[in-house]
Amino acid sequence: MASDSVERCSFEARLECHYLLHVPEQVDERRLLVLTLHGYGSNPADMLRLTKTMLGAGHVIASLQAPSQFFPSNTPDGTVGYCWGSPAHPQASVRLHHEMLLHVVGEAGGRFGIGAERTLLLGFSQPVGMNYRFAATHPEAVRGVIGICGGMPKNWDDGDYTEVSAALMHIARREDEIFPPNVTGKYADRLRLRADDVEFHLLEGGHRFPSKAGPIVERWIDRVFPR
Secondary structure (H helix, E strand, O other): OOOOOOOOOOOOOOOOOOEEEEOOOOOOOOOOEEEEEOOOOEOHHHHHHHHHHHHOOOOEEEEEOOOEEEOOOOOOOOOOEEEOOOOOOHHHHHHHHHHHHHHHHHHHHHHHOOOHHHEEEEEEOOHHHHHHHHHHHOOOOOOEEEEEOOOOOOOOOOOOOOOEOOEEEEEEEOOOOOOOHHHHOOHHHHHOOOEOOEEEEEEOOOOOOOOOOHHHHHHHHHHHOOO
């Protein structure tokens, strides 16, 4: 008699994705299209507010909502948090992340006539490594990437990636309990394995969005996206 068996099966289903779009009063050739991605358990509204504080309100900013939703244990009021994936199905999470970014780049960029040469990808915490992976898979999609308090792809050194044409800026924090300096201090050299233009900053503070990083980012934007 044949024994019972368990088969693992998979299929693709249509997923409704969301993003918030900030449109400045005037959109001209000096403006950027900024795709900004929130951290684990956060939401696009908070990330849009933080991004506008850092960059100003003069750019078109698309704040994407991560596809997985849950109730964080530290928010007993029922607030929903979102995340970009888990180790359970990493390839599916990466594919979905790429598809979401490519859609918003095409949709928002096409609407406002903003091309890849003036498109910036920004992320805090969880999506940082995924954003680096995106830049090394779709080098034609963005001109700059800013990673804040996040990690790097585990297979960055030997993965199947192209050379990164985008300029990369990584901002780490000295008291970050999730990505400590003894880890992030190696990021600049590792990022340069695939990118020629890398800028690294270690700021004071813990694992929080750096409210005082605006001047650093502004100087970098002026260099990478000359007007």
